[in-house]
Amino acid sequence: MAEAETVRSAGYKAVLTCDNVSRSFGGLQALKNVSIEIGPGEIYGLVGPNGSGKTTLVNAITGFYPPNTGSIHFRDKQIAGVKPHKVAGLGIARTFQNVALFKGMSALDNILMGRHVHMKPRALASLFYWVWAEKDEVANRRQVEEIIDLLQLESVRHEPVEMIPLGMQKRVELARALAAEPRLLILDEPMAGMNQEEKEYMVRFILDAREALNLSILLIEHHLDVVTAICERVAVLNNGEKIAEDAAKDAMSDPEVVAAYIGKVDTPKPADVAHAG
Known part of the structure; x- marks a missing residue:
């Protein structure tokens, strides 16, 4: 438990707390009293077989499918039932399991879209563009340029996103999420479909972003080698329930x-072994 204890140092205060969150869709209970807590600067893994409830929990946190029961607090603010755009404005950003970039737009323009939560239209700013609006645009561009540099996207900045490799598209999506200046970053299978080299690059960029931007990260990932390498703690879901949480x-x-992933293996009884012999 050394990794977990490191997170809970003096002055520890959870960034995100989900307390007994449940969510049903008709007769299907997708989440059953799931509780997790993510600390400041922590990379927290959320894993489980397909259909275990991982994405449903993320959708509850981000406001897409509010929980039927239970509470969700982000930096001490109750956010269960808060609309997705307001959740984003509070400082939670996410990437998606399937790449959700805007085709026909460049990598740069896609990343700039992540700044929308900080772009507040003002009538006076439109009238006096060179005084106010231009200043805001320069500030937004500066933030985006720093992220492009952090994730080493300079070579594809002007390329249409559909023309660049999948690994680079995933990096652009990460950059767009970071452009929102989140305090909590939710990554939904950021390495799906990547080869080993692309995975290693993504791991490095996630760690660099956490360090440079002072992020807490909730990571959903099927590549368990990645989870054990970079996550301080992990919660495991199965059939909508949390079955384990530990380093x-x-x-x-x-x-x-192990049983949830590969099925229960029955240990042969002594009598069965003797009979087989």
């Missing part, structure tokens, strides 16, 4: 977690 390596070796 990453300990959680993934839990017998119930």
